[in-house]
Amino acid sequence: MKNTSKILILSGLLAMAGAQFACEREAVVYGTFTGCDTASVTYTSSISPIIDQSCISCHAAAEPSSGISLSNYAQVKTYVDNGKLLGAVLHQSGYQPMPQTGTLTNCEIKKIRNWVNLGAPQ
Ligand code: HEC
Structure with missing residues (x-):
């Protein structure tokens, strides 16, 4: 696998992890986790x-x-x-x-x- 592909995959994974964190924070802020x-x-x-x-x-x-x-x-x-x-x-x-x-x-x-x-x- 070329290095550029590795970098692309890695940054993709990082972006997904980031989105996950953002979602969780929003859920806490807006109360969806507490059954709103x-x-x-x-x-x-x-x-x-x-x-x-x-x-x-x-x-x-x-x-x-x-x-x-x-x-x-x-x-x-x-x-x-x-x-x-x-x-x-x-x-x-x-x-x-x-x-x-x-x-x-x-x-x-x-x-x-x-x-x-x-x-x-x-
Ligand atoms: C402590 C008393 C108090 C509480 C509690 C209160 N209000 Fe008011 N409300 C007022 C007063 C006084 C005004 C008039 C404010 C003014 O015109 O300066 C007002 C105005 C309003 C208006 C008109 C706003 C406008 O811009 O014309 C609405 C709609 C309203 N209240 C809805 C609510 C709602 C919904 C709640 C509960 C979530 C609420 N109020 C809680 C005292 C209260």
Whole structure:
């Protein structure tokens, strides 16, 4: 075998090993190793519990923050449709970053993003 072929094979193997490490790191960062199921997200199973825990303290009751109530599907869907939910949760420019206090985990953020991308199934 020519030396150049050996070098090619070797660098190929190194590249694969590198990709493997990158994947693992991403999986840890985004929580896939801890069973972050973002594929079958629905409002009832995945989103409502996140909102109850991280948003409802401010966005419910008689005088919700900014007049934004997130206590049921229809209310949340309003902010899905006008883009404010994702804008706020993904900290996009032009939106108020949410939650205002506390944080969402990467897995929770991924769930919300995928849920919106799936058309916000109930
Ligand atoms: C500690 C109270 C608090 C918590 C917790 C909180 N919010 Fe808010 N939220 C506010 C306030 C106050 C505003 C209005 C901010 C402003 O206009 O300066 C707001 C604004 C918003 C807006 C409008 C953003 C925009 O740019 O128009 C959305 C959407 C929103 N919140 C969603 C959420 C979601 C989703 C969560 C949970 C992940 C959450 N909020 C958690 C207090 C809170």
